[in-house]
Amino acid sequence: MDAHLTLTADRFPLVRDIGWNQTEELYTHPDRTLDYDVFLYVASGSMQVVEEGVPFIIHAKQYLFLKKGLHHWGRHETAAGTQWYWVHFNMADSGNTLYKEKAPLQELALYYPDHYLYRLILPKQGAAFPGMENRLNALMKGLEEGRSHQMTRTSLSVYELFLDLHQASVEERKSTSAEEISEQIIAFLSSHSCEPFSASHLAAALNLNYSYLSATFKRVTGQSIIETHTRLRLQHAVALMRSSSLNISDISDRLGYQNPFYFSRVFKKIYGESPSAYLRQFYRSH
Template sequence: MKRDIYLTADRFPLVRDIGCNRTDDWYSHPDRVLDYDVFLFVAEGGMQVIEEGIEYFVGANEHLFLKKRLHHWGRPETLPGTTWYWIHFTTIVDERIEYKRQLSIGPELEYYFSDHYQYALQLPKFGAAALHRTTEQRLQSMTESSRIQRAHRMTEISLQVYQFFLGLHQSAVNREKAAKSGKAEAHIGRIMTYLIRHAEEEFDAKGLSEYMNLNYSHLSATFSKITGQTIIEAHTRLRMNKALHLLRTTSLNISEISERLGFQNPFYFSRVFKKVLGESPSCYMNHLYR
Protein backbone atom coordinates (compact mmCIF):
# COMPACT_ATOMS: atom_id res chain seq x y z
CA MET A 1 0.00 0.00 0.00
CA LYS A 2 1.39 3.39 -0.97
CA ARG A 3 0.36 4.91 2.37
CA ASP A 4 2.08 2.27 4.51
CA ILE A 5 5.44 2.83 6.17
CA TYR A 6 7.96 0.02 6.55
CA LEU A 7 11.01 -0.38 8.74
CA THR A 8 13.81 -2.74 7.84
CA ALA A 9 15.57 -5.00 10.32
CA ASP A 10 19.03 -3.88 9.19
CA ARG A 11 18.57 -0.09 9.59
CA PHE A 12 16.93 2.02 12.24
CA PRO A 13 14.91 5.19 11.47
CA LEU A 14 16.75 8.48 11.87
CA VAL A 15 14.81 10.92 14.03
CA ARG A 16 14.83 14.55 12.87
CA ASP A 17 12.95 15.91 15.86
CA ILE A 18 10.45 14.89 18.51
CA GLY A 19 8.09 16.95 20.64
CA CYS A 20 4.73 17.64 22.23
CA ASN A 21 2.05 20.25 21.44
CA ARG A 22 -1.22 21.35 22.99
CA THR A 23 -3.94 23.58 21.54
CA ASP A 24 -6.47 25.45 23.65
CA ASP A 25 -8.50 26.52 20.58
CA TRP A 26 -9.86 24.78 17.49
CA TYR A 27 -6.84 23.79 15.42
CA SER A 28 -6.08 22.83 11.81
CA HIS A 29 -3.25 20.43 11.00
CA PRO A 30 -0.68 22.15 8.70
CA ASP A 31 -1.19 21.80 4.94
CA ARG A 32 2.06 20.34 3.61
CA VAL A 33 4.06 17.72 1.74
CA LEU A 34 7.14 16.56 3.65
CA ASP A 35 10.29 14.69 2.67
CA TYR A 36 10.18 12.66 5.90
CA ASP A 37 7.64 10.48 7.72
CA VAL A 38 5.54 11.55 10.70
CA PHE A 39 4.27 9.69 13.76
CA LEU A 40 1.42 11.31 15.72
CA PHE A 41 0.07 10.19 19.08
CA VAL A 42 -2.88 11.94 20.73
CA ALA A 43 -2.65 11.86 24.52
CA GLU A 44 -5.81 13.91 25.11
CA GLY A 45 -8.63 15.22 22.91
CA GLY A 46 -8.78 14.42 19.21
CA MET A 47 -7.01 15.51 16.00
CA GLN A 48 -8.40 15.58 12.47
CA VAL A 49 -5.96 14.90 9.59
CA ILE A 50 -6.52 14.28 5.88
CA GLU A 51 -3.88 12.40 3.86
CA GLU A 52 -4.35 12.30 0.08
CA GLY A 53 -8.12 12.64 0.49
CA ILE A 54 -8.52 10.03 3.27
CA GLU A 55 -9.72 11.53 6.55
CA TYR A 56 -8.55 10.33 9.96
CA PHE A 57 -9.78 11.41 13.36
CA VAL A 58 -7.14 10.41 15.88
CA GLY A 59 -8.70 10.06 19.33
CA ALA A 60 -7.06 9.87 22.73
CA ASN A 61 -4.53 7.00 23.00
CA GLU A 62 -4.49 6.51 19.23
CA HIS A 63 -1.72 7.03 16.71
CA LEU A 64 -1.33 7.84 13.02
CA PHE A 65 1.62 7.48 10.65
CA LEU A 66 1.84 10.00 7.78
CA LYS A 67 4.03 9.02 4.86
CA LYS A 68 6.58 11.29 3.26
CA ARG A 69 5.76 12.92 -0.09
CA LEU A 70 2.01 12.45 0.45
CA HIS A 71 -0.09 15.59 0.79
CA HIS A 72 -1.72 15.93 4.20
CA TRP A 73 -3.66 18.73 5.81
CA GLY A 74 -6.47 19.44 8.23
CA ARG A 75 -9.60 21.47 8.73
CA PRO A 76 -10.27 23.43 11.95
CA GLU A 77 -11.76 20.30 13.57
CA THR A 78 -9.02 19.37 16.04
CA LEU A 79 -10.63 19.76 19.46
CA PRO A 80 -9.61 22.46 21.94
CA GLY A 81 -7.53 20.94 24.72
CA THR A 82 -5.93 18.37 22.41
CA THR A 83 -2.43 17.26 23.42
CA TRP A 84 -0.30 15.31 20.98
CA TYR A 85 3.22 14.03 20.52
CA TRP A 86 4.98 13.86 17.20
CA ILE A 87 8.10 12.24 15.79
CA HIS A 88 9.58 13.30 12.45
CA PHE A 89 11.83 10.59 11.09
CA THR A 90 13.49 9.26 7.95
CA THR A 91 13.58 5.60 7.00
CA ILE A 92 16.75 4.48 5.24
CA VAL A 93 16.31 1.70 2.68
CA ASP A 94 19.05 0.22 0.51
CA GLU A 95 17.48 0.16 -2.94
CA ARG A 96 19.88 -2.60 -4.02
CA ILE A 97 18.34 -5.05 -1.53
CA GLU A 98 15.08 -6.88 -2.09
CA TYR A 99 13.69 -6.90 1.43
CA LYS A 100 11.48 -9.81 2.38
CA ARG A 101 8.35 -9.65 4.49
CA GLN A 102 8.98 -11.21 7.89
CA LEU A 103 6.50 -13.76 9.19
CA SER A 104 6.51 -14.24 12.92
CA ILE A 105 5.24 -17.84 13.07
CA GLY A 106 7.74 -20.66 12.83
CA PRO A 107 11.26 -21.29 14.11
CA GLU A 108 14.01 -18.72 13.67
CA LEU A 109 17.66 -19.58 13.31
CA GLU A 110 19.86 -19.00 16.34
CA TYR A 111 22.79 -17.91 14.17
CA TYR A 112 22.39 -14.86 11.94
CA PHE A 113 24.29 -13.51 8.96
CA SER A 114 23.78 -10.00 7.61
CA ASP A 115 21.32 -11.13 4.93
CA HIS A 116 19.05 -12.62 7.61
CA TYR A 117 18.27 -9.02 8.64
CA GLN A 118 17.06 -8.08 5.18
CA TYR A 119 13.35 -8.14 5.90
CA ALA A 120 10.75 -5.38 6.24
CA LEU A 121 8.27 -4.64 9.02
CA GLN A 122 5.00 -2.90 8.25
CA LEU A 123 4.01 -0.26 10.78
CA PRO A 124 0.31 -0.08 11.77
CA LYS A 125 -1.04 2.98 9.98
CA PHE A 126 -3.69 4.12 12.45
CA GLY A 127 -5.45 3.15 15.63
CA ALA A 128 -4.85 1.97 19.16
CA ALA A 129 -2.29 -0.57 20.35
CA ALA A 130 -1.97 -2.65 23.46
CA LEU A 131 1.18 -0.77 24.45
CA HIS A 132 -0.52 2.65 24.22
CA ARG A 133 -1.24 2.55 27.94
CA THR A 134 2.46 3.41 28.40
CA THR A 135 3.00 5.38 25.18
CA GLU A 136 2.56 8.88 26.60
CA GLN A 137 5.09 8.18 29.34
CA ARG A 138 7.61 6.77 26.85
CA LEU A 139 7.17 9.67 24.42
CA GLN A 140 7.50 12.20 27.22
CA SER A 141 10.70 10.53 28.38
CA MET A 142 12.16 10.46 24.84
CA THR A 143 11.15 14.10 24.24
CA GLU A 144 12.81 15.28 27.45
CA SER A 145 15.89 13.18 26.74
CA SER A 146 16.22 14.67 23.25
CA ARG A 147 16.59 18.16 24.77
CA ILE A 148 19.60 17.23 26.89
CA GLN A 149 22.73 18.09 24.97
CA ARG A 150 25.24 15.20 24.96
CA ALA A 151 27.29 13.05 22.63
CA HIS A 152 25.25 10.66 20.44
CA ARG A 153 22.00 12.25 21.67
CA MET A 154 19.91 11.71 18.54
CA THR A 155 21.39 8.29 17.81
CA GLU A 156 20.19 7.20 21.25
CA ILE A 157 16.74 8.70 20.59
CA SER A 158 16.56 7.04 17.16
CA LEU A 159 17.33 3.65 18.72
CA GLN A 160 14.64 4.20 21.36
CA VAL A 161 12.14 5.20 18.66
CA TYR A 162 13.06 2.11 16.65
CA GLN A 163 12.38 -0.09 19.67
CA PHE A 164 9.08 1.73 20.23
CA PHE A 165 8.05 1.25 16.57
CA LEU A 166 8.99 -2.45 16.79
CA GLY A 167 6.58 -2.70 19.72
CA LEU A 168 3.82 -1.12 17.64
CA HIS A 169 4.51 -3.58 14.83
CA GLN A 170 4.40 -6.58 17.18
CA SER A 171 1.21 -5.29 18.82
CA ALA A 172 -0.44 -5.19 15.38
CA VAL A 173 0.85 -8.68 14.57
CA ASN A 174 -0.49 -10.06 17.84
CA ARG A 175 -3.88 -8.46 17.25
CA GLU A 176 -4.06 -9.92 13.73
CA LYS A 177 -3.09 -13.35 15.02
CA ALA A 178 -5.78 -13.16 17.70
CA ALA A 179 -8.38 -12.15 15.12
CA LYS A 180 -7.40 -15.04 12.85
CA SER A 181 -7.01 -17.60 15.59
CA GLY A 182 -8.99 -20.70 14.82
CA LYS A 183 -8.60 -24.20 13.50
CA ALA A 184 -5.72 -23.37 11.12
CA GLU A 185 -3.70 -21.63 13.85
CA ALA A 186 -4.32 -24.55 16.19
CA HIS A 187 -2.98 -26.91 13.52
CA ILE A 188 0.20 -24.80 13.21
CA GLY A 189 0.74 -25.03 16.96
CA ARG A 190 0.36 -28.81 16.95
CA ILE A 191 2.66 -29.17 13.93
CA MET A 192 5.33 -27.09 15.68
CA THR A 193 4.97 -29.23 18.81
CA TYR A 194 5.55 -32.36 16.72
CA LEU A 195 8.55 -30.86 14.90
CA ILE A 196 10.19 -29.75 18.15
CA ARG A 197 9.75 -33.23 19.63
CA HIS A 198 11.34 -34.81 16.55
CA ALA A 199 14.04 -32.22 15.85
CA GLU A 200 16.75 -34.84 16.36
CA GLU A 201 15.34 -37.13 13.69
CA GLU A 202 14.92 -37.20 9.94
CA PHE A 203 11.61 -35.63 8.92
CA ASP A 204 8.75 -38.13 8.68
CA ALA A 205 5.75 -36.83 6.72
CA LYS A 206 3.76 -39.99 7.41
CA GLY A 207 4.43 -39.73 11.13
CA LEU A 208 3.25 -36.12 11.20
CA SER A 209 0.13 -36.98 9.20
CA GLU A 210 -0.72 -39.77 11.63
CA TYR A 211 -0.05 -37.52 14.64
CA MET A 212 -2.36 -34.84 13.23
CA ASN A 213 -4.83 -37.34 11.77
CA LEU A 214 -4.93 -35.18 8.65
CA ASN A 215 -3.73 -35.43 5.06
CA TYR A 216 -0.11 -34.27 4.75
CA SER A 217 -0.75 -32.26 1.57
CA HIS A 218 -3.41 -30.25 3.40
CA LEU A 219 -1.12 -29.73 6.40
CA SER A 220 1.74 -28.65 4.17
CA ALA A 221 -0.37 -26.13 2.24
CA THR A 222 -1.84 -24.64 5.44
CA PHE A 223 1.55 -24.39 7.14
CA SER A 224 3.17 -22.68 4.14
CA LYS A 225 0.32 -20.19 3.76
CA ILE A 226 0.41 -19.08 7.39
CA THR A 227 4.13 -19.23 8.18
CA GLY A 228 5.72 -18.48 4.82
CA GLN A 229 7.94 -21.56 5.02
CA THR A 230 7.42 -25.23 4.33
CA ILE A 231 7.14 -27.83 7.08
CA ILE A 232 10.43 -29.36 5.94
CA GLU A 233 12.15 -25.95 6.09
CA ALA A 234 10.85 -25.42 9.63
CA HIS A 235 12.02 -28.89 10.68
CA THR A 236 15.44 -28.27 9.12
CA ARG A 237 15.79 -24.96 10.99
CA LEU A 238 14.98 -26.73 14.26
CA ARG A 239 17.60 -29.40 13.51
CA MET A 240 20.19 -26.75 12.69
CA ASN A 241 19.42 -24.95 15.96
CA LYS A 242 20.03 -28.27 17.72
CA ALA A 243 23.30 -28.61 15.80
CA LEU A 244 24.38 -25.09 16.80
CA HIS A 245 23.60 -25.85 20.44
CA LEU A 246 25.64 -29.06 20.34
CA LEU A 247 28.56 -27.36 18.61
CA ARG A 248 28.59 -24.59 21.21
CA THR A 249 28.05 -26.63 24.37
CA THR A 250 29.57 -30.09 23.81
CA SER A 251 32.82 -31.64 22.65
CA LEU A 252 31.06 -33.82 20.06
CA ASN A 253 32.66 -33.80 16.63
CA ILE A 254 30.80 -33.26 13.38
CA SER A 255 30.29 -36.97 12.72
CA GLU A 256 28.90 -37.52 16.21
CA ILE A 257 26.52 -34.55 15.90
CA SER A 258 25.40 -35.75 12.48
CA GLU A 259 24.57 -39.15 13.93
CA ARG A 260 22.91 -37.60 16.98
CA LEU A 261 20.56 -35.61 14.74
CA GLY A 262 19.64 -38.54 12.54
CA PHE A 263 21.42 -37.53 9.32
CA GLN A 264 22.39 -40.19 6.79
CA ASN A 265 26.07 -39.27 6.98
CA PRO A 266 28.27 -36.33 8.07
CA PHE A 267 28.75 -35.15 4.47
CA TYR A 268 25.00 -34.69 4.00
CA PHE A 269 24.78 -33.00 7.40
CA SER A 270 27.54 -30.58 6.43
CA ARG A 271 25.83 -29.81 3.12
CA VAL A 272 22.51 -29.01 4.84
CA PHE A 273 24.29 -26.95 7.51
CA LYS A 274 26.06 -24.84 4.90
CA LYS A 275 22.91 -24.40 2.82
CA VAL A 276 20.93 -23.10 5.80
CA LEU A 277 23.64 -21.16 7.65
CA GLY A 278 25.94 -20.12 4.86
CA GLU A 279 29.08 -21.82 6.14
CA SER A 280 30.25 -25.32 6.99
CA PRO A 281 30.15 -26.76 10.54
CA SER A 282 33.97 -26.83 10.65
CA CYS A 283 34.15 -23.16 9.67
CA TYR A 284 31.59 -22.31 12.35
CA MET A 285 33.61 -24.24 14.96
CA ASN A 286 36.78 -22.34 14.06
CA HIS A 287 35.44 -19.07 15.45
CA LEU A 288 33.64 -20.44 18.51
CA TYR A 289 34.64 -19.36 21.99
CA ARG A 290 34.34 -22.44 24.18
Protein backbone atom coordinates in the same frame (compact mmCIF):
# COMPACT_ATOMS: atom_id res chain seq x y z
CA MET B 1 -1.71 4.61 -2.05
CA ASP B 2 0.27 2.30 0.24
CA ALA B 3 -1.61 2.22 3.55
CA HIS B 4 1.21 0.86 5.68
CA LEU B 5 4.58 1.81 7.07
CA THR B 6 7.32 -0.61 6.05
CA LEU B 7 10.35 -1.11 8.26
CA THR B 8 13.27 -3.43 7.60
CA ALA B 9 15.17 -5.47 10.17
CA ASP B 10 18.60 -4.26 9.10
CA ARG B 11 18.00 -0.48 9.19
CA PHE B 12 16.41 1.74 11.81
CA PRO B 13 14.48 5.01 11.35
CA LEU B 14 16.57 8.15 11.77
CA VAL B 15 14.80 10.61 14.07
CA ARG B 16 14.70 14.30 13.14
CA ASP B 17 12.73 15.55 16.14
CA ILE B 18 10.12 14.58 18.73
CA GLY B 19 7.56 16.86 20.32
CA TRP B 20 4.28 17.36 22.15
CA ASN B 21 1.47 19.89 21.73
CA GLN B 22 -1.93 20.81 23.11
CA THR B 23 -4.54 23.09 21.60
CA GLU B 24 -7.02 25.09 23.64
CA GLU B 25 -9.41 25.67 20.71
CA LEU B 26 -10.39 24.05 17.44
CA TYR B 27 -7.21 23.32 15.53
CA THR B 28 -6.36 22.90 11.86
CA HIS B 29 -3.51 20.59 10.93
CA PRO B 30 -0.92 22.30 8.67
CA ASP B 31 -1.25 21.95 4.89
CA ARG B 32 2.06 20.51 3.68
CA THR B 33 4.07 17.87 1.85
CA LEU B 34 7.11 16.70 3.84
CA ASP B 35 10.32 14.96 2.85
CA TYR B 36 10.17 12.78 5.97
CA ASP B 37 7.68 10.43 7.67
CA VAL B 38 5.55 11.38 10.68
CA PHE B 39 4.29 9.32 13.61
CA LEU B 40 1.34 10.95 15.40
CA TYR B 41 0.00 9.75 18.74
CA VAL B 42 -3.04 11.38 20.33
CA ALA B 43 -2.95 11.24 24.13
CA SER B 44 -6.36 12.87 24.66
CA GLY B 45 -9.07 14.43 22.50
CA SER B 46 -9.08 13.72 18.77
CA MET B 47 -7.21 14.97 15.69
CA GLN B 48 -8.48 15.30 12.13
CA VAL B 49 -6.08 15.05 9.18
CA VAL B 50 -6.40 14.28 5.46
CA GLU B 51 -3.67 12.54 3.43
CA GLU B 52 -3.95 12.57 -0.37
CA GLY B 53 -7.70 13.01 -0.05
CA VAL B 54 -8.17 10.20 2.50
CA PRO B 55 -9.60 11.56 5.80
CA PHE B 56 -8.49 10.22 9.18
CA ILE B 57 -9.69 10.81 12.74
CA ILE B 58 -7.13 9.88 15.39
CA HIS B 59 -8.92 9.29 18.68
CA ALA B 60 -7.34 9.23 22.13
CA LYS B 61 -4.75 6.44 22.57
CA GLN B 62 -4.50 5.95 18.82
CA TYR B 63 -1.65 6.55 16.35
CA LEU B 64 -1.31 7.41 12.67
CA PHE B 65 1.64 7.35 10.27
CA LEU B 66 1.88 10.07 7.61
CA LYS B 67 4.19 9.16 4.75
CA LYS B 68 6.79 11.44 3.24
CA GLY B 69 6.07 12.89 -0.18
CA LEU B 70 2.30 12.67 0.30
CA HIS B 71 0.24 15.82 0.63
CA HIS B 72 -1.59 16.07 3.95
CA TRP B 73 -3.67 18.79 5.53
CA GLY B 74 -6.45 19.35 8.05
CA ARG B 75 -9.83 20.97 8.37
CA HIS B 76 -10.86 23.13 11.31
CA GLU B 77 -12.09 20.05 13.20
CA THR B 78 -9.41 18.93 15.66
CA ALA B 79 -11.06 19.06 19.09
CA ALA B 80 -10.12 21.76 21.57
CA GLY B 81 -7.91 20.40 24.36
CA THR B 82 -6.41 17.68 22.17
CA GLN B 83 -2.94 16.59 23.28
CA TRP B 84 -0.64 14.83 20.84
CA TYR B 85 2.93 13.72 20.29
CA TRP B 86 4.83 13.53 17.03
CA VAL B 87 7.98 11.86 15.83
CA HIS B 88 9.52 13.06 12.57
CA PHE B 89 11.90 10.54 11.01
CA ASN B 90 13.55 9.35 7.82
CA MET B 91 13.91 5.74 6.77
CA ALA B 92 17.47 4.75 5.79
CA ASP B 93 17.80 3.89 2.10
CA SER B 94 17.80 0.13 1.54
CA GLY B 95 19.05 0.41 -2.04
CA ASN B 96 18.32 -2.63 -4.17
CA THR B 97 18.28 -5.08 -1.25
CA LEU B 98 15.71 -7.84 -1.59
CA TYR B 99 13.72 -8.42 1.59
CA LYS B 100 11.53 -11.30 2.68
CA GLU B 101 7.96 -10.43 3.60
CA LYS B 102 7.99 -12.43 6.83
CA ALA B 103 10.17 -12.21 9.93
CA PRO B 104 12.14 -15.32 10.99
CA LEU B 105 10.20 -17.49 13.38
CA GLN B 106 10.98 -16.86 17.02
CA GLU B 107 12.30 -20.39 17.46
CA LEU B 108 14.85 -19.83 14.68
CA ALA B 109 16.77 -17.13 16.48
CA LEU B 110 20.33 -18.01 15.53
CA TYR B 111 21.94 -15.86 12.86
CA TYR B 112 22.24 -17.05 9.28
CA PRO B 113 23.37 -14.98 6.26
CA ASP B 114 20.03 -13.41 5.30
CA HIS B 115 18.58 -13.34 8.81
CA TYR B 116 17.95 -9.57 8.87
CA LEU B 117 16.67 -9.21 5.31
CA TYR B 118 12.97 -9.06 6.05
CA ARG B 119 10.26 -6.45 6.22
CA LEU B 120 7.96 -5.45 9.05
CA ILE B 121 4.59 -4.02 8.07
CA LEU B 122 2.88 -1.68 10.53
CA PRO B 123 -0.75 -0.62 10.14
CA LYS B 124 -1.12 2.97 9.07
CA GLN B 125 -3.47 3.62 11.98
CA GLY B 126 -4.21 1.71 15.15
CA ALA B 127 -4.52 1.58 18.91
CA ALA B 128 -1.36 2.10 20.93
CA PHE B 129 -0.16 -0.22 23.68
CA PRO B 130 -0.27 0.77 27.39
CA GLY B 131 2.57 3.02 28.44
CA MET B 132 2.97 4.78 25.10
CA GLU B 133 2.97 8.25 26.68
CA ASN B 134 5.65 7.25 29.20
CA ARG B 135 7.82 5.98 26.35
CA LEU B 136 7.41 9.19 24.35
CA ASN B 137 8.04 11.40 27.38
CA ALA B 138 11.24 9.47 28.08
CA LEU B 139 12.34 9.98 24.48
CA MET B 140 11.82 13.74 24.71
CA LYS B 141 13.62 13.90 28.03
CA GLY B 142 16.53 11.97 26.57
CA LEU B 143 16.90 14.49 23.76
CA GLU B 144 17.04 17.30 26.31
CA GLU B 145 19.85 15.58 28.25
CA GLY B 146 22.18 15.70 25.26
CA ARG B 147 24.25 12.61 26.03
CA SER B 148 26.87 11.42 23.54
CA HIS B 149 25.32 9.73 20.51
CA GLN B 150 21.93 10.91 21.73
CA MET B 151 20.25 11.10 18.31
CA THR B 152 21.37 7.56 17.53
CA ARG B 153 20.17 6.36 20.94
CA THR B 154 16.82 8.07 20.34
CA SER B 155 16.49 6.58 16.87
CA LEU B 156 17.14 3.10 18.27
CA SER B 157 14.51 3.67 20.98
CA VAL B 158 11.97 4.83 18.38
CA TYR B 159 12.73 1.72 16.33
CA GLU B 160 12.08 -0.42 19.41
CA LEU B 161 8.80 1.45 19.96
CA PHE B 162 7.77 0.72 16.35
CA LEU B 163 8.73 -2.94 16.81
CA ASP B 164 6.45 -3.08 19.85
CA LEU B 165 3.63 -1.54 17.82
CA HIS B 166 4.19 -4.19 15.19
CA GLN B 167 4.11 -6.95 17.80
CA ALA B 168 0.90 -5.56 19.27
CA SER B 169 -0.74 -5.62 15.84
CA VAL B 170 0.42 -9.22 15.34
CA GLU B 171 -1.02 -10.28 18.70
CA GLU B 172 -4.40 -8.77 17.74
CA ARG B 173 -4.55 -11.07 14.70
CA LYS B 174 -3.22 -14.14 16.47
CA SER B 175 -6.54 -15.64 17.50
CA THR B 176 -7.19 -17.25 14.08
CA SER B 177 -7.18 -21.01 13.69
CA ALA B 178 -4.40 -20.73 11.10
CA GLU B 179 -2.13 -19.08 13.67
CA GLU B 180 -2.98 -21.77 16.24
CA ILE B 181 -2.26 -24.55 13.76
CA SER B 182 1.09 -22.97 12.87
CA GLU B 183 2.04 -22.78 16.54
CA GLN B 184 1.14 -26.46 16.96
CA ILE B 185 3.30 -27.33 13.94
CA ILE B 186 6.26 -25.43 15.38
CA ALA B 187 5.80 -27.17 18.73
CA PHE B 188 5.82 -30.55 16.98
CA LEU B 189 8.89 -29.66 14.92
CA SER B 190 10.74 -28.38 17.98
CA SER B 191 10.11 -31.60 19.89
CA HIS B 192 11.29 -33.67 16.89
CA SER B 193 14.27 -31.57 15.84
CA CYS B 194 16.73 -34.41 16.50
CA GLU B 195 15.26 -36.74 13.91
CA PRO B 196 14.38 -36.76 10.19
CA PHE B 197 11.15 -35.04 9.25
CA SER B 198 8.05 -37.18 8.79
CA ALA B 199 5.01 -35.64 7.11
CA SER B 200 2.83 -38.59 8.11
CA HIS B 201 3.79 -38.30 11.79
CA LEU B 202 3.00 -34.57 11.79
CA ALA B 203 -0.37 -35.10 10.08
CA ALA B 204 -1.25 -37.87 12.53
CA ALA B 205 -0.21 -35.80 15.55
CA LEU B 206 -2.44 -32.87 14.51
CA ASN B 207 -5.12 -35.09 12.96
CA LEU B 208 -5.16 -32.95 9.80
CA ASN B 209 -4.26 -33.48 6.16
CA TYR B 210 -0.58 -32.71 5.49
CA SER B 211 -1.29 -30.70 2.32
CA TYR B 212 -3.59 -28.44 4.33
CA LEU B 213 -1.01 -28.12 7.12
CA SER B 214 1.72 -27.26 4.62
CA ALA B 215 -0.33 -24.59 2.81
CA THR B 216 -1.54 -23.04 6.08
CA PHE B 217 1.93 -22.90 7.60
CA LYS B 218 3.43 -21.31 4.48
CA ARG B 219 0.72 -18.67 4.37
CA VAL B 220 1.11 -17.71 8.04
CA THR B 221 4.90 -17.88 8.40
CA GLY B 222 6.28 -17.42 4.90
CA GLN B 223 8.34 -20.61 5.33
CA SER B 224 7.75 -24.21 4.38
CA ILE B 225 7.38 -26.85 7.09
CA ILE B 226 10.45 -28.73 5.85
CA GLU B 227 12.56 -25.55 5.75
CA THR B 228 11.54 -24.76 9.32
CA HIS B 229 12.31 -28.27 10.51
CA THR B 230 15.72 -28.10 8.84
CA ARG B 231 16.54 -24.77 10.51
CA LEU B 232 15.43 -26.09 13.91
CA ARG B 233 17.52 -29.19 13.37
CA LEU B 234 20.61 -27.17 12.48
CA GLN B 235 19.95 -24.79 15.35
CA HIS B 236 20.22 -27.86 17.58
CA ALA B 237 23.50 -28.68 15.84
CA VAL B 238 24.89 -25.24 16.66
CA ALA B 239 23.81 -25.66 20.29
CA LEU B 240 25.79 -28.93 20.41
CA MET B 241 28.82 -27.17 18.90
CA ARG B 242 28.66 -24.57 21.64
CA SER B 243 28.12 -26.88 24.58
CA SER B 244 29.79 -30.20 23.83
CA SER B 245 33.01 -31.71 22.52
CA LEU B 246 31.26 -33.74 19.82
CA ASN B 247 32.86 -33.71 16.39
CA ILE B 248 30.93 -33.03 13.18
CA SER B 249 30.32 -36.71 12.48
CA ASP B 250 28.97 -37.24 16.02
CA ILE B 251 26.68 -34.23 15.74
CA SER B 252 25.43 -35.41 12.37
CA ASP B 253 24.65 -38.82 13.85
CA ARG B 254 23.02 -37.28 16.96
CA LEU B 255 20.60 -35.37 14.72
CA GLY B 256 19.65 -38.39 12.67
CA TYR B 257 21.66 -37.61 9.54
CA GLN B 258 22.96 -40.94 8.25
CA ASN B 259 25.52 -39.23 6.01
CA PRO B 260 27.76 -36.53 7.56
CA PHE B 261 28.60 -35.20 4.09
CA TYR B 262 24.92 -34.55 3.43
CA PHE B 263 24.67 -32.88 6.85
CA SER B 264 27.60 -30.62 5.92
CA ARG B 265 25.99 -29.71 2.60
CA VAL B 266 22.68 -28.78 4.26
CA PHE B 267 24.49 -26.81 6.98
CA LYS B 268 26.48 -24.80 4.44
CA LYS B 269 23.34 -24.03 2.45
CA ILE B 270 21.69 -22.51 5.53
CA TYR B 271 24.64 -20.87 7.32
CA GLY B 272 26.84 -20.03 4.36
CA GLU B 273 29.84 -22.04 5.60
CA SER B 274 30.71 -25.61 6.47
CA PRO B 275 30.02 -26.94 9.98
CA SER B 276 33.76 -27.38 10.58
CA ALA B 277 34.37 -23.70 9.71
CA TYR B 278 31.47 -22.67 11.92
CA LEU B 279 32.80 -24.85 14.75
CA ARG B 280 36.14 -23.03 14.72
CA GLN B 281 34.36 -19.86 15.90
CA PHE B 282 33.90 -21.34 19.37
CA TYR B 283 36.47 -21.66 22.13
CA ARG B 284 35.81 -24.85 24.03
CA SER B 285 37.63 -26.28 27.01
CA HIS B 286 36.38 -29.83 26.45
